[in-house]
């Protein structure tokens with residue numbers, strides 16, 4: 001059996017301790033310095049992992065609006081995989097470092113004028129991010145400090161709890177129909193599991209984006225706080241969630257989400273084909289082009 005040996009040494013402290021763990025046939029080495037902090041950055045993500053509390057904060061910093069491109073999704077998936085494997089990480093807070101935006105959702109440029117092969121690769125990465133987040137054993141909290149349309153909303157509702165900045169300039173929702181596209185069944189089911197069937201029906205058919213107070217009213221977010229308190233409120237909530245017996249919480253989460261996750265897991269290839277066939281249609285490409293022009297005109 002092949003053992004994966006990864007050794008991370010915190011050079012910042014000469015007092016680093018190295019821990020070896022064997023889990024699921026994998027031998028992992030990790031280090032903790034006496035400061036008990038492990039900060040890492042990749043191109044568009046900054047992760048602050050406090051090993052004392054077991055909580056990691058993932059800051060999305062992909063300018064200008066954290067749109068989810070293939071590269072960015074890949075980066076997110078690699079980071080999620082690492083945190084999930086790290087026994088010292090029990091909670092994850094996702095937030096944005098970009099002003100006014102949590103995430104603008106899927107990168108529209110990844111769906112416009114691209115080859116079917118590239119579209120397929122992109123969609124697989126979207127699936128992967130959703131599977132990793134919705135099926136995570138960690139407690140996940142979205143600290144929504146800006147607008148969060150479509151794929152940004154999806155990312156938020158995969159989390160266990162959502163705290164949004166109480167700023168009426170921001171909005172959140174699955175607005176796909178406004179772009180002339182359709183939220184696939186697993187976007188829809190994640191929404192149903194969050195706000196119920198009727199709210200989802202209205203919301204998806206009309207492509208609604210909700211102001212924070214409206215989002216709170218239908219249960220799309222769980223809490224509103226002043227903008228400068230989003231992260232501290234998320235940290236406080238995390239403490240409460242981490243105090244629940246872990247195994248019981250994880251099994252309960254899995255029980256609530258299993259059927260939705262299984263439905264995608266067992267249909268991934270067909271779902272990719274559906275996406276590619278749909279998105280490469282001439283009429284859909286035209287809708288996306290018009291939407292992008294509308295976004296540019298809004299600026300002018």
Ligand SMILES: CCCCCCCCCCC/C=C/C(=O)SCCNC(=O)CCNC(=O)[C@H](O)C(C)(C)COP(=O)(O)OP(=O)(O)OC[C@H]1O[C@@H](n2cnc3c(N)ncnc32)[C@H](O)[C@@H]1OP(=O)(O)O
Pocket residue numbers: 064065067100101103104105106107108109147149150151152175176179181182183184274275278279295296299
């Ligand atoms: C039979 C059934 C089969 C089903 C098969 C599946 C079908 C397909 C499913 C696809 C699901 C799609 C999910 C998505 O997420 S689509 C993306 C939806 N996103 C949006 O609608 C958000 C659009 N953006 C905005 O509303 C605003 O940008 C925002 C509120 C986020 C921020 O506003 P702000 O004023 O701060 O910034 P600008 O609008 O000036 O934007 C700055 C630049 O960023 C570009 N931009 C914005 N959003 C995106 C994006 N999502 N992708 C790519 N680029 C984006 C914008 O154009 C500006 O660019 P320029 O500076 O070059 O002008």
